[in-house]
Amino acid sequence: MAEFLDKAKNFVADKIANIKKPEASIDDVGFKSVTRDSAIFNSKVSVTNPYSHSIPICEVSYTLKSGNREILSGTMPDPGSLEENKTTMLEVPMKVPYSILMDLARDIGKDWDIDYELILGLTFDLPVFGNITIPISKKGELKLPTFSDLF
Incomplete structure (x- = not known):
């Protein structure tokens, strides 16, 4: 009996x-844009759904870092669902107060960009499995707009 249970566990674990x-x-x-008190940055995320049914996205959590320092973090609750067998583009807006950008003045002053690391966690509600989170990240340079870009 124990051998049968071990085979069954291995079969299920292999399938999962x-x-x-x-x-x-x-x-x-x-x-993306500016307001009176902040700059709004936008990340575009492509998500591929391999299933033949739509999957609800519970939330998108994000952390934006510069030079090992966290600039901001937050969540975007309920951004919608992924269409079946398609790639869906998500836009994740991030509002950065000017006070934080001023703290990064040394990095900005050198080349008018921010060296960043963006860490996202996409949480899905999958049938049978429950909520799963897919972590993704990207490093790069975020070019800031000049006055001519704003007007």
Whole structure:
């Protein structure tokens, strides 16, 4: 009986390990707009759904870092669902107060950009498995707008 249970556990574990999962990548991070008190940056994330049914996205959590220092973090609750067998583009807006950008003045002053690392966690509600989170990250340079870009 114990041998049968071990075979059953191995069979189930093998099947679960080989199930396709949604895949995601950060395609772009850039400047979107300005307000009186902050700059709004936008990241574009492509997410591929390998299933023949839509999958609800519970939330997108994000952390934006510069020089090992956290600039901001937050969550975007309920951004929608992934269409079946398609790649969906998500836009994740991030509002950065000017006071934080002023703290980064040394990095900005050198080349008018911010060296960043963006860490995203996409949480999905998959049937049978429950909530799973896919972590993705990207490093790069975020060019800041000049006055001519704003007007």
